[in-house]
Amino acid sequence: MTLSDTLKTYLDKRILWVFLMGCASGFPWVLIASALAAWLKDAGVSRTEIGLVGIAYGIYAFNFLWAPLIDRINLPAVARVGQRKSWILITQGSMATLTLYLATIQSPADSLLVVGLLIFGIALFSATQDIAIDAFRVDHFSYGHQASIPAASAMATVGWWAGYSFPGYFAFAYADTLGWNAVYLMLTGCLIAFMVATCFVTEPVTERESLQREIEAQYSQTGQSQARRVINWLTVTAWEPLADFFKNHGLRLALLILLFIFLFKIGEAFLGRMSIVFYKELFTNEEIGTYQKLYGGLATCIFALIGSVINVRLGVTRGLLIGGVTMAGSNLLFAWLAMAGPDKSLLLLAILTDNFTTAFSTVAFVSFLTALTGKAFSATQYALLASIGNAGRTVLASGGGWFVDWTGGNWALFFVITALMVIPGLVLLMIIRKPLERISNQNKESNG
Numbered sequence: 001m002t003l004s005d006t007l008k009t010y011l012d013k014r015i016l017w018v019f020l021m022g023c024a025s026g027f028p029w030v031l032i033a034s035a036l037a038a039w040l041k042d043a044g045v046s047r048t049e050i051g052l053v054g055i056a057y058g059i060y061a062f063n064f065l066w067a068p069l070i071d072r073i074n075l076p077a078v079a080r081v082g083q084r085k086s087w088i089l090i091t092q093g094s095m096a097t098l099t100l101y102l103a104t105i106q107s108p109a110d111s112l113l114v115v116g117l118l119i120f121g122i123a124l125f126s127a128t129q130d131i132a133i134d135a136f137r138v139d140h141f142s143y144g145h146q147a148s149i150p151a152a153s154a155m156a157t158v159g160w161w162a163g164y165s166f167p168g169y170f171a172f173a174y175a176d177t178l179g180w181n182a183v184y185l186m187l188t189g190c191l192i193a194f195m196v197a198t199c200f201v202t203e204p205v206t207e208r209e210s211l212q213r214e215i216e217a218q219y220s221q222t223g224q225s226q227a228r229r230v231i232n233w234l235t236v237t238a239w240e241p242l243a244d245f246f247k248n249h250g251l252r253l254a255l256l257i258l259l260f261i262f263l264f265k266i267g268e269a270f271l272g273r274m275s276i277v278f279y280k281e282l283f284t285n286e287e288i289g290t291y292q293k294l295y296g297g298l299a300t301c302i303f304a305l306i307g308s309v310i311n312v313r314l315g316v317t318r319g320l321l322i323g324g325v326t327m328a329g330s331n332l333l334f335a336w337l338a339m340a341g342p343d344k345s346l347l348l349l350a351i352l353t354d355n356f357t358t359a360f361s362t363v364a365f366v367s368f369l370t371a372l373t374g375k376a377f378s379a380t381q382y383a384l385l386a387s388i389g390n391a392g393r394t395v396l397a398s399g400g401g402w403f404v405d406w407t408g409g410n411w412a413l414f415f416v417i418t419a420l421m422v423i424p425g426l427v428l429l430m431i432i433r434k435p436l437e438r439i440s441n442q443n444k445e446s447n448g
Contacts, residue, residue, distance in 0.1 A: 012148065014140050015155050017201040021133045022159020024092065024194040028126035029164050031099055031187055032057065032119045034293075035171045037276040038285060039180040043109040047277055051401020053112070056120040061391035063127040067383035068237040070131050072212070082203025084136040089198055091129035096191035098122050103184035134386065135379035138370055139204035150316070153366035154308030157359055158301045165297020172289025211376035215240055241377035242384065248374065253435050257372070260428045261389045264320070264365065267421030268327050268358065270414075271334060274400040278334070278411055282342040291344070296351045303359035310360070316367045317433050323361025324426045330354040331419035338411035365389070 033054075040050050075086045098121045108115045141152040167190055171183045219232040246254045279288045311319040333350040340346050369385045407413045 012151075014202075015151060018137050018140070018152050019155045019159040019162075020197050020201060021088070021136055022156040023163030024088070024159075024198065025126075025130055025133050025156075026160035026163035026165075027167055027190060027194065028095060028122055028129070030168045030171060031095075031102070031184070032122050032126070034164075034168050034276050035175075035180070035183065035187070036115075036119065038172065038175065038280060038288070040108055040115075041277060041280045042175075042180070042285075043107065045109050045112065047274075047401040048405055049112065049401070050277060051274070053116050053119060054400075056116060056123045058391075059120065059123045060127045060130070061387050063131055063390075064380065064384040064387040066128070067131045067380040068241060068377070070128070070135065070383075071241070071377050071379040072233075072237050081199070084132050084139065085198060085201065085203050087132035088129055088136070089195055091125040091132070092191055092195045092198065094125040095122050095129075096188050096195070098125070099184060099188045099191060103181050103188060106181065130386070131379050131383045134382045136201075136204060138373050138378040138382055139206045141370070149370050150308040150311045150363060150367050153370060154304045154363045156366060157304040157307075157362045160362075161297055161300040161304070161355075161359070165293045165300065169289045169293030169297065172285045172293060175285045175289075206378075207375060212236065215376060241374075241380035244374050244377065245372070245381055245384070249372075253432065256428065256432045256435075258385075258388050260425060260432060261369070261385055262391060263425035263428060264324065265327075265361070265389060266425070267331060267418040268361075270400050270403070270418045270421065271331050271354070274404055274414070275334075277401065277404075278338070279347075281411075282337075283344075283347065287344070287347075291347055292351055295348060296355045299352050300355040300359045303356045304363055307360035307363040311364050311367060316364050316371070317429070319364030320361065320368065320429055321426065321433070323357060323364050324422055324429065326353075326357040327361055328419040328422040330357045331415050331422075335412040335415035335419070338415060 036053070037050055040053065045053075070083075070087050074083050075090060081089065098118050102115070102118045102122075105111050105115060105118075137152055137156055141148050167187060171187065174186075175183050216232060216236045219235060220229075249257065275292075276288070279292060283291075307319070310322075314322075330350070330353045333346075333353050337343065337346050337350050369382060369389075372385060373381045403417075404411065404414050
């Protein structure tokens, strides 16, 4: 594919839809991660407690458990807008309600349990929204549009960071003047705006339902009881997506792929989980908003687009390798910043480098996961793969605050250790690189 052909893929109007849905996917992390960490820090909550509140994010690692329902169930109240869109709208409305409640809490330090429960609820609906949004993207681009996968992955990444960074910038910019309660009230309005935007995207047209009926027919028998039909439905819904993945890739390679997905971004996750707490010890809310959210967000969007072009030219597995190596290097820059102190120039360098590596590796990672997803159960299989990656980035990284305290508050040592965490994933990638490239080539050939 020529560079001109690569750039033309961005003219597809579905790319805009993917961007909008990416914004909706990234936005909840302002509510439950960066803004929340700063609010709790301002309220006097300890680093360890801030890290432990992040256990609520662990729900992202388990959303594959109910992903089959999003593949198989139409919500009657909003089914006419489409199966993917209906789930997205319901989850957005639920998050808006919980965020509005969160905005009424005057002292989060005294109501930490309530805050934790609200954050868990927002994370639950956000994780469910992610299932539907990922399936929305996969259904639009996976089959017969292999060349567009990196572009769609890039725009999903750009959208995610735009939805996370720019609202986050305004949150930090106005937190000191308006207060966090007013900020969360404005963030509730953003969720309502996302609901309006969702109404204007187009539901993907797929063969999903017919393929599911064909698979279900294999279990059907003449004159079977109602109980047996329920069992067959549950079997197709819960078991077939997993069985299909292992059948397509083989047991050994499938297990190695899953282990790589788990390990790939652990180091980045530990850094990301505690970065706001680290910034708060050196810089003001306004400085964090300007450098980390505004400048960093713009840089990530640009780097994601560049990353999609590079991944098309070099291939996804090479993109993963480059992304992993640069992730380790960017973490070492944060160690340098920790030793240097509140140096704004070094802060900008560290943030730009981190956002480049994050954008580049994420485009490759999302493209990789998309290429592994089947036609009949796109929501379930993508959620399973993404959840395994989220397990490392959410459950394990929730101990980041304890880890910093264990080092005696030695941020430089913490960041060096997070850089070393990248190594196991890179070693595993080198082991399975050829099989991964073979899968990619087979997908390209089968889809012309």
